[in-house]
Amino acid sequence: MRALLKHRLACVVVMAVVAVVLPLVFPSAYYYRVAALVFVFALAAVGLNLLMGLAGQVSLGHAGFMGIGAYAVAIGPTHLGLPSWLSFILGGVLSALTAFLVGRPILRLKGHYLAVATLGFGLLLAIVFTNEARWTGGPDGMAVPRLALLGTPVRGADAWYWISAVSFLIGATLAQNLIDSPSGRALAAIHDGELAARVLGIDAGRQKLKVFVISAVYASVAGSLFALLNGHITPDVSGFLRSIELVAMVVLGGTGSVAGSLVGAALLVVLPQTLTALHDYEHMVLGLVVMGVMIFLRAGIVPTLAGALAARRA
Amino acid sequence: MSELLQFVFSGLTVGAVYALVALGFTLIYNASDVINFAQGEFVMLGGMTTVFLALAGVPLPLAAVLAIILTVIVGLALYRFAIEPARGASAVVLIIITIGASIFLRGAAQVIFDKRFHSLPPWFGNEPIRVGGAAILPQSLVVLAGVLVIVVLLWAFIERTLIGKAIVATAANRLAARLVGIDTGRMTGLCFALSAAIGAIAGLLITPITLTSYDVGTLLALKGFAAAMLGGIGSAVGAVMGGLLLGLLEALAAGYVSSQYKDAVAFLVILLVLFAMPRGLFGRAPVERV
Numbered sequence: 001m002r003a004l005l006k007h008r009l010a011c012v013v014v015m016a017v018v019a020v021v022l023p024l025v026f027p028s029a030y031y032y033r034v035a036a037l038v039f040v041f042a043l044a045a046v047g048l049n050l051l052m053g054l055a056g057q058v059s060l061g062h063a064g065f066m067g068i069g070a071y072a073v074a075i076g077p078t079h080l081g082l083p084s085w086l087s088f089i090l091g092g093v094l095s096a097l098t099a100f101l102v103g104r105p106i107l108r109l110k111g112h113y114l115a116v117a118t119l120g121f122g123l124l125l126a127i128v129f130t131n132e133a134r135w136t137g138g139p140d141g142m143a144v145p146r147l148a149l150l151g152t153p154v155r156g157a158d159a160w161y162w163i164s165a166v167s168f169l170i171g172a173t174l175a176q177n178l179i180d181s182p183s184g185r186a187l188a189a190i191h192d193g194e195l196a197a198r199v200l201g202i203d204a205g206r207q208k209l210k211v212f213v214i215s216a217v218y219a220s221v222a223g224s225l226f227a228l229l230n231g232h233i234t235p236d237v238s239g240f241l242r243s244i245e246l247v248a249m250v251v252l253g254g255t256g257s258v259a260g261s262l263v264g265a266a267l268l269v270v271l272p273q274t275l276t277a278l279h280d281y282e283h284m285v286l287g288l289v290v291m292g293v294m295i296f297l298r299a300g301i302v303p304t305l306a307g308a309l310a311a312r313r314a
Numbered sequence: 315m316s317e318l319l320q321f322v323f324s325g326l327t328v329g330a331v332y333a334l335v336a337l338g339f340t341l342i343y344n345a346s347d348v349i350n351f352a353q354g355e356f357v358m359l360g361g362m363t364t365v366f367l368a369l370a371g372v373p374l375p376l377a378a379v380l381a382i383i384l385t386v387i388v389g390l391a392l393y394r395f396a397i398e399p400a401r402g403a404s405a406v407v408l409i410i411i412t413i414g415a416s417i418f419l420r421g422a423a424q425v426i427f428d429k430r431f432h433s434l435p436p437w438f439g440n441e442p443i444r445v446g447g448a449a450i451l452p453q454s455l456v457v458l459a460g461v462l463v464i465v466v467l468l469w470a471f472i473e474r475t476l477i478g479k480a481i482v483a484t485a486a487n488r489l490a491a492r493l494v495g496i497d498t499g500r501m502t503g504l505c506f507a508l509s510a511a512i513g514a515i516a517g518l519l520i521t522p523i524t525l526t527s528y529d530v531g532t533l534l535a536l537k538g539f540a541a542a543m544l545g546g547i548g549s550a551v552g553a554v555m556g557g558l559l560l561g562l563l564e565a566l567a568a569g570y571v572s573s574q575y576k577d578a579v580a581f582l583v584i585l586l587v588l589f590a591m592p593r594g595l596f597g598r599a600p601v602e603r604v
Binding site: 105131248289 | 404410416547
């Protein structure tokens with residue numbers, strides 16, 4: 001049992017069990033919908049977590065890649081006559097290509113300079129989505145054609161729950177494998193000390209670019225799922241606040257922890273939904289919770305709790 | 315020609331406000347290594363508090379002073395209750411804390427004030443001054459003069475007083491500053507207070523031109539941060555230059571390219587500058603310790 005818990009995919013298995021059991025307590029379709037959103041954002045957060053937790057690079061523009069994925073599944077079928085699944089894949093390819101091209105110059109920057117450069121990049125994309133109304137519907141956004149799997153259109157909150165849960169679990173498994181691969185260890189070395197890692201013969205630039213491209217694809221896939229699930233998208237999907245929200249999910253849940261991304265996403269998706277009951281006080285409470293978690297659990301929710309549990313057992 | 319002059323004046327006016335926000339970022343960053351994303355909320359608080367005190371019948375000058383004092387108290391509270399307890403946390407954790415603070419302040423403003431746009435009367439009327447074919451609002455000159463006064467006063471305070479030197483010492487090396495008997499915690503708190511005051515004054519100066527509402531802070535924080543990075547974080551000269559340059563870029567892009575893409579042009583230039591000069595225009599190259 002203990003050996004099983006120690007296995008590197010143990011946390012993915014636990015999350016899968018949670019995903020299967022959770023619907024048993026859902027009283028209505030609304031719960032399926034919110035949970036599906038949690039998994040979608042958790043998928044984007046897992047990708048960003050690879051960049052932040054593993055490579056130690058911050059991106060304040062990752063929602064830009066979500067935007068590429070989201071608008072791909074909207075524009076492809078609407079304007080270009082492509083099937084949704086092909087648009088979905090093309091969106092991912094386009095995101096990877098964009099990340100590859102901008103990643104090289106951007107990742108040379110460090111710390112807060114990297115933050116402002118990625119912020120600028122995300123903003124540029126959001127501005128394009130807002131202003132190219134002929135293609136994107138402008139600030140009001142556009143409708144996203146329904147996804148059809150094997151000829152039958154996907155409808156219903158429960159179907160989307162399962163699609164997003166499975167997508168998230170696949171993403172989490174791949175991420176966990178990457179963390180434990182030679183690339184993952186090289187990235188961890190870069191995180192600890194880039195100069196030292198370079199002395200050890202690690203091609204820091206290449207490794208960082210690789211994880212940047214991978215995290216962009218995660219964000220793009222999450223963006224596509226979000227658009228298909230929502231049925232309508234606006235440029236907000238790629239906005240600055242969305243990018244900040246993704247970073248907050250990673251840091252609140254725990255930088256470097258795959259399960260943490262799910263917890264962080266759950267917190268920031270579910271909390272605003274429940275806080276609407278407080279009406280005007282919604283934002284005050286949200287701000288207080290974010291500050292409180294960071295002050296008292298500064299390593300993030302999952303790593304801090306796991307640490308406390310381990311200390312108790314010892 | 316008169317067109318260009320017009321764009322330059324409006325760019326400098328907006329840029330002056332970005333410069334003040336960037337200066338606030340720089341002060342706090344130097345003292346505590348924190349990038350304070352609640353900086354824009356100080357600007358909002360300065361403008362909104364003045365508006366609502368004036369509506370309640372308080373004379374305008376007194377309302378302005380009270381607004382600055384209130385914002386300073388908020389700045390000190392931010393330091394005491396949110397930043398100090400998290401001392402030693404990583405940079406990105408501290409950033410998320412300030413973002414939490416900005417969400418909180420915005421939420422509080424929307425409850426205490428309201429969600430509408432508000433304005434203040436301009437200090438010297440609305441009659442534009444004609445210069446070389448361009449029309450300048452008197453308030454624009456007030457903004458520029460205000461920024462100049464703040465920069466000079468701040469420079470004199472930092473360079474010419476003992477407390478200012480203690481702040482510089484704290485920024486340079488906390489431990490060494492403590493060893494020579496400087497209360498570094500108090501100095502950091504002072505920087506938060508100064509930064510809040512500068513933000514509030516920026517709000518007072520610009521509200522007659524751009525209006526204010528509970529949510530103006532986000533965009534200002536974003537622009538101020540970009541301006542500070544463009545100039546090179548940690549450099550006060552860089553912050554002011556970065557702010558003015560960003561304002562000019564936006565105004566010229568709006569005038570000659572397209573107003574929809576003005577932010578895009580500004581950020582494109584910032585990206586290109588950073589690719590060529592990864593430490594900003596006035597930043598120093600760091601020594602990497604292994």
